[in-house]
Amino acid sequence: MLNELYQEIILDHYRHPRSWGELEPPKITQEGFNPSCGDEVILDLRLDDGRIEDIRFHGRGCSISQASASMLAESVKGKTLEEARALIQQVLALVKGEIEGDPETLGDIVALAGVRNFPVRVKCATLAWHTLEEALKHADSYTDWGVK
Amino acid sequence: MLNELYQEIILDHYRHPRSWGELEPPKITQEGFNPSCGDEVILDLRLDDGRIEDIRFHGRGCSISQASASMLAESVKGKTLEEARALIQQVLALVKGEIEGDPETLGDIVALAGVRNFPVRVKCATLAWHTLEEALKHADSYTDWGVK
Amino acid sequence: MATTRLAIDAHEIRRQFPFFQPHPEMRSVIYLDNAATTQKPYAVIEAVSHFWAYQNANVHRGGHGAGAKASALYEAARECVAKFLNAREPAEIVFTRGTTEAINLVASSWGETFVRAGDEIIVTEMEHHANLLPWMRLAEKQGATLRVWRITDDGRLDLDALRALLTERTRLVAVVHISNVLGTVNPVAEICRIAHEAGARCLVDAAQSIAHMPVDVQAIDCDFLAFSGHKAYGPTGIGVLYAKRALLEEMPPYQVGGGMVRIVSWERRQWAEPPAKFEAGTPPIGEAVGLHAALDFIDSLGREAIAAYEHELTEYALRRLQEVPGLRLHGPVPDRAGIFAFTLEDIHPHDIATVLDTRDVAIRSGLHCAHPLGERLGGATARASLAVYNDTSHIDALVEALHTTRKVFGYA
Amino acid sequence: MATTRLAIDAHEIRRQFPFFQPHPEMRSVIYLDNAATTQKPYAVIEAVSHFWAYQNANVHRGGHGAGAKASALYEAARECVAKFLNAREPAEIVFTRGTTEAINLVASSWGETFVRAGDEIIVTEMEHHANLLPWMRLAEKQGATLRVWRITDDGRLDLDALRALLTERTRLVAVVHISNVLGTVNPVAEICRIAHEAGARCLVDAAQSIAHMPVDVQAIDCDFLAFSGHKAYGPTGIGVLYAKRALLEEMPPYQVGGGMVRIVSWERRQWAEPPAKFEAGTPPIGEAVGLHAALDFIDSLGREAIAAYEHELTEYALRRLQEVPGLRLHGPVPDRAGIFAFTLEDIHPHDIATVLDTRDVAIRSGLHCAHPLGERLGGATARASLAVYNDTSHIDALVEALHTTRKVFGYA
């Protein structure tokens, strides 16, 4: 069970986060916070023509929350808003055990399914995804990507 | 037991309090209050030459607290401070069941012994007496009886 | 009284309470002091004991499974309260020590932020100190004015009198749902509507109504509502403040400490979201579990059924009390709740209570923490108050003991 | 470790706790989160249940025997606390919800009365939010200045640094007795003496010391002291503020409501005497009964014996923890209490706690409600904390689980 939670790929993303850092403005910044454990994920996005043109993240917290953010950043870059929204739903369902993950389409992300047996850690795995969901909610209301 | 508590003499003092009212200045006023039930007794005293020259009381509360105050006022008027202090100690001991009361010396006051079986009501019976005790504590420090 | 017509069987209900079981150390008591506090069913006592025995851990900021489970139990209690009150969401429920703390919280946090010099606060003449002193103090502190909404001679509130009191400076109307002395059931939904029309907020003190009738915050449309667990078959140490989400958002914290803050550095602080923002320190966790069980107990009987049953019992009590010569009952008749404050001849209420106590009938005497109302009524009163486990035999015992009291005091 | 030399037999003590008994629904847990909250002995759970079942009534303003008995139990709890702390009289003991409320009470009532613009308050860098945020807020409100008494690199307080901070404008020194992160035991008696010499008051946060060593308010000579029941084997929902009588006399009430007022009319109010003045509304009655039982439990073991036992266990833990490669322990060594905040390699503390939880070892992770200290230490830590029912086998299990954690994260 533990080995499922802390798979090599999770630890790798934790130790070597992809797309770590902040974007230069103009950008959308969305902060995510898990009050029950203090985990923090901050996403910087640049949208263009209905696509996530660039994305970076920073934050602090456990391996799960940070690895999950790293996987998110890696996987949604270049996707359309619609594709990103669909992916979010898929990942949330995966993590909650509602669907089985397809490694073909999800790649590294399937490793997040390991939290299923750790109810307390589900929120760590979903934090980044909920944060992106929140950011995209407002996507239509941005006229200038640099200012909220 | 009830009939011991509410003896005829108690009800008589309750309905026809002796020495009810206030004194004209100069006087000592001492307030007594029982926070557990709200009973109130206010004593007005005039001392002269080491004696309780005059005393009045007013207040509000149950039959026990008011009858006890009435008995007090009736019995200490004219007594020396020393005699009054001795009487207070005797009454407190009586009410707490530490001594048997002598009707010869105590008169009506023996009726207060009826509270012994009602622990909650002991404070009602002792309120006036503790109030007098408090007033006499300061007796030596009064130079002018009108001003505390 | 045909209790069989109703779903409530008080005798059956008393079997759910250890207090009413024969016990070698205790004399059995006819308990008519429910407005002060109610007895607790086994279900509540056992839920609390079970928590202390096997589920105990602190909430917030996990680390281990026991902590996560305790947090889940604590939040489940909040959800239960939210449903019980028909709040829009659990975040509108703040746990406090009781009604008193809930109202102090509002007076301090909301009041000191939104009530300014020259503003007005309306309180009724029948308020308990808990819904009076916080507003008196706030008014003094802010230089605001307290306006007293007087009661009618039969112990009711007149809505036209409220309309006459409301001005554009009125910030709040503070009103008790059921008076803990008069038994008056106030039309709080109408009061809120009238207050809102005038641009004022409305706080409802539901301490005496919560366990005795349906209380729906959306139907009432109050801005704030407060109650205590211990008057609703639950433990002491816990109560509830309901407030509309938008109000909680704009209110500053009340107490500050652990659990109500997101970030603290020497330079800056960021408060947590409501309701956490208002729950500094370790909350009453075991007590929340107990309150949850208490509300489940109430729901197992049904609040409509409880109200109907207590209504019939109240009618019976009114009839029987009126038979006692020299008994003067305060409050409206017949339309009222099961709280009966009265005097009997010239017998002081403490003496009434003492005589009744020797007959194992437990009532309360005094000013019932509503001194201004007490003054209006002419001083202390004796008070009997009902709960769902009482029945007509208890009223009979009360009346019998009142006759005894008359005799002890020499009345024919 | 020769536990036989000591009067404490942890195995025997665990038999007094249901939490440590085999239970069909529960996995047995090695509980090392005692700084968050302790488990409860049968004696406490039963005292509380017994109260709810057979002794329940509201306190204050009698009327019946049950009420008088409940009041007596409540006041007996206060006397018990007074003796436990060696206070001069029970009136110096105010019941609160916990440490957090006790300190908020002082900051609000005493602070807003006696701290003026330009005054100074000293807090240490190792304070829990409960003894930090109230002073931050007070300083802002009053225009006073918060001075931070920094810790040394080994996690102690330097008394000369305090002397350098004190000025004639210093009104208060707020200091924790035992740090809930570092385990540092602060010399509070000396700190009080130095504060008093400079004309300042001193408040001691005894949340982490109360159940682990003798605490004598006259020996410490603190002006205020606060602790929580739930960290001392008692229930949640109750805590204690000790304050010197003269201070309570001159402090205005904190919350207002029933029970803390003698007379209320529309024109005037007269507050009750302390401690009633500070206990508005129905107090935590059942919780006070539980706290009484909890302090009796502690006294049945003896605080000297507890301190000696936990000291030996702490020494053992320090030795064993130092064997774990990559483990970095915060706080002073060797002279400290049984609270161990640490990091392990680059493994995030939440992950440490999760791995330990799978091994049924319950610890806590995070910033432990002491954010400024957390910043100083470099972020979140894992924290294990001891109580009298722990023994060396628990430390062994902790160390074993830490080795497992290393392995899971790929450390040899």
Ligand SMILES: Cc1ncc(COP(=O)(O)O)c(C=O)c1O
């Ligand atoms: C040192 C210290 N002070 C204060 C507190 C707050 O105690 P409570 O949450 O019981 O109010 C704690 C407990 O977390 C603590 O460890």
Ligand SMILES: Cc1ncc(COP(=O)(O)O)c(C=O)c1O
């Ligand atoms: C109408 C009313 N409001 C408020 C209170 C105060 O409740 P608590 O003492 O539980 O805070 C009471 C109970 O005495 C009450 O009857």
